[in-house]
Amino acid sequence: MPQILDGKKVAAEIKQEIAAKVNELVAQGKRAPHLAIIIVGDDGASHTYVNGKIKACKEVGFDFTLMHFAKTISEEKLIKHIEQFNADTDIDGFIVQLPLPEHISVEKVTESISAEKDVDGFTNQNFGSIGSQTPLLMPATPFGVMELLNRYKIETKGKYCVVVGASRLVGAPLGILMTQQGxxxxxxxxxYTENISQYTKNADILLVAVGKPHLVTADMVKEGAVVVDVGTTRIDDPTRKSGFRLVGDVDYENVAPKTSYITPVPGGVGPMTIASLLMNTLRAYEMLLETA
Known part of the structure; x- marks a missing residue:
């Protein structure tokens, strides 16, 4: 039987560690770390994610600010609000929840965020630091995946790792982290990779981040592999109260019996992303204190 890489459990441990640190800071007369969140429009999934982040802030004792704008806000106005957050010394880190409306450039918005406060780790400066000896704020999801592997003491050194999905937000930085740190x-x-299974079925560690339900099937996975499923897609399910359920990129039911370790969806990488966001906010806070 495979061992479950329980992101929910590990994220709870991380939150306890952060909460203890925040209590210590407050006891010393310092303010709590402060995370700000900007959300544009009324995308249901985005609001669910933002609510999860606010709940996590409350659990660890962070201060938080939420700004919600109509989807009609101009790019220029949104960037002005971001610049205000950049200048506000009481805000340690902030995120702009994606996706954004089509008339707003994600790249322009991301690059207008100060790298020191970019707790999602999306700016070019933070992305570029991943391969250096002194990484700055790490992209939250890849950071969460690495933390999950570390806490389960999964050996990565010298292993053959295959990352499926090369997005700027997850796959590409994960590849760099697994090479450098792992x-x-x-x-x-x-x-554009032809015959992906020729790679996946030789992988000791398989990391999948595409967003295509059940893309990876049992015949694509090596016996005893470690499988981390980053993908989450909402599919309609009238039997659920919410009307949908979350499924991963991996056909969990059929793949799990072949693996040594596997992440569930939900409850695997998702909670780790939020835990990473909290770790980055604490780091941003500490860096700000050092320069004060």
Missing amino acids: QATVTLCHK
Whole structure:
């Protein structure tokens, strides 16, 4: 039987560690770390994610600010609000929840965020620091995946790792982290890779981040592999109160019996992303204190 990589459990441990640190800071007469969140429009999934982040802030004792704008806000106005957050010394880190309306450039918005406060780790400066000896704020989801592997003491050194999905937000930074920190031999596959299974079925560690339900089937996975499923897609399910359920990129039911370790969806990488966001906010707060 495979061992479950329980992101929910590990994220709860991380939150306890952060809460203890915040209590210590407050006891010393310092203010609590402060995370701000900007959300544009009324995308249901985005609001669910934002609510999860606010709940996590409350659990660890962070201060938080939420700004919600109509989807009609101009790019220029949104960037002005971001610049105000950049200048506000009481705000340690902030995120702009994606996706954004079509008339707003994600790249322009991301690059207008100060790298020191970019707790999602999306700016070019933070992305570029991943491969350096002194990484700054790490992209939250890849950071969460690495933390999950570390806390389960999964050996990555010298292992063959395959990353399926090469997005700027997850797959590409994960490939760099597994090479640099994990010291693994990494193959990065994407939508133009032909016959992906020739790579996946040789992988000791398989990381999948595409957003296509059940893309990875049992015949694509090596016996005893470690499988981390980053993908989450909402599919309609009238039997659920919410009317939908979340499924991953991996056909969990059929793949799990072949693996040594596997993440569930939900409850695997998702909670780790939020835990990473909290770790980055604490780090941003500490960096701000150092320069004060």
